[in-house]
Amino acid sequence: MISAQNRLPLLSGNKRLLFFTIALLLAACSPKVRPVATTVKKPADNITKKPETATEKQPEKAAEGKVATISMILPFGLEHLNPAQRYSPAGLSKANMSVEYYQGFKLALDSLTADGSNFKLQVFDDSQDETMQTRGLALNPAVRSADLIVGPVFPQSIKAFNAALSYSKGIIVSPLSPANPATVNRPNLVTVIPPLEYHAWGAAEYINKTVKPKKIFILRSGFNQEKDYAVNFKKAIDSLSKKKVKVVTLFVVRGNLSSLLPQLSKTEKNVFVVPAIDQAFLGVTLRSLDTLNKHYPVMLFGHPNWEKFSFLKPQLLQRLQTHITSTEKINYKSGATVTFLRNYRKAYHVEPTEYAIKGFDEGLYFGKLLFADKGVAAINQTDFTGLHNSFHFIKKPALGWVNTHVNILTYTNFELKQVE
Known part of the structure; x- marks a missing residue:
């Protein structure tokens, strides 16, 4: 089961198509979640719906009755949906990235419901440049009490969020930034994209x-x-x-x-x-x-x-x-990638981007980890081969967990191909 704080619209560079694409996304998304209109500062009550059985079966059954709460903080810039405001090119790029990542992540959670896993997915809007909003989210009880916090995305927002976060129940995932975790200094931070x-x-x-x-x-x-x-x-x-x-x-x-x-x-x-x-x-x-x-x-x-x-x-x-x-080499001929592409197109009627693929990998990895026997304590003991990269985490004192796996590519027939 997955419940969501709000359904997020698919954004378009063409303003005239914006509301059409919103309706399209709502129609295309999984029926496991019913959208609820909310604001970021005062989340509405979750509305849940009994999940359908996913096509992929997982080897283990989740603990019966357990619900894992995930808070996702991404820069959607939803205030720009107001007819009186417009997205800047940079703002639209961030919003599209956020929607794509969210869709991939949610598709992964949907697939995990086949083994009985139950998730409550809370989605919050955050802007990179509005540090007061970021700090406000760090004080939000719904965020602080989550089993997993995904986001914020940009280094500036991560710093502001963690500076204001005195306590969090679960780990905090930096999902897309390769920034050095030493700039944050938080022992429960997970840096997914390997730093330089x-x-x-x-x-x-x-x-x-x-x-x-x-x-x-x-x-x-x-x-x-x-x-x-x-x-x-x-x-x-x-x-x-x-x-x-x-x-x-x-x-x-x-x-x-x-x-x-x-x-x-x-x-x-x-x-x-x-x-x-x-x-x-x-x-x-x-x-x-x-x-x-x-x-x-x-x-x-x-x-x-x-x-x-x-x-x-x-x-x-x-x-x-x-x-x-x-960290972004995708084999589009592999069976796992072909299956993902087919499921993503069926769910959202669009082609997945690199952010959607990263969202799917991270959703699958952390979604499974939340129901593992050792939980988050097993991060540095649990390797994972994803569609875009593999995860091999090491624990760094005072800095949390850092993914260290990178692919080695070389030019063959004038194309970059993986050699390791």
Whole structure:
């Protein structure tokens, strides 16, 4: 059984279609929940409806009579549904992201009702820029008493929420932000999206285990935004190799790599790590590496953001045997993904986005965990393979649980494909 605080409308960039899409979403959503019009500050009573039997059966039966309460805090920006107000492009993007994540999460909870799991899903609207509203939610008894709090989404809102939250019954999930949990400092926080330092560690583990080089070259631009990756990568290599792998750091000016020539090998792979994200620097430096590659074999490891950069050409990256880390590699041919796509389209009559897929993975993982024998205490003992990424949590003193799993991708036939 799932009961909900309110049903949330599907948003559209076309204002004239807004109310049509609201009606469409209400008609498409699972009949397990009946929408109730509420406000954020004073939630209405939940209205429940007996659930239908889901098609997928779970191996274990939930404890009879137990109801797990989940409070979800997302930036829907519902005040902009007022005809006198309009969504800004940024606000509309946040709202669409929120609806997509919510739909994926709820679809996962619906699937778990097949084993008798009972959920009360309370949904609250929160805006990234309105810290007073965020703090007000932290004081809301309905939020504080939930078995699981999902959200807020953005780092600023997470900080404001946790600063005002003196007590919470359950764990707090940061669902979409890779921000370092040290900026929050809360022992019951769960960071689902691996922070940048774990991308650096993931690359270091792969290099140390698979490539096994004697020397690694870190090419830096000097911009401060690459420091976190570079520092954590070196720390990881030193730890994993027990300082047997030499790390050479070079601040590159105008693509000049001539000072490295005496240290390069013409027969073995020369491993380069480039943590930069500046377009101008990457353009010049990667061309220099391409020239170098004609005489000295190059294997390149880049920043995870490279996956989103259209200015980086796959032909060049493949020649350089480029590897990057990622938390969002989806195999659309797998049976689990095909089933999810079919169920999502049937429920909502739209194509799922990456946020819907993340919502589904997280809803399935935490929904099961709420009914596990050890409950949330088993987070760092319970790995999970999702549609977009896997979960492998470690417990950090005073920082909560952090997912450390990243995928290693490389270019094959000019496409990024998973190698680990």
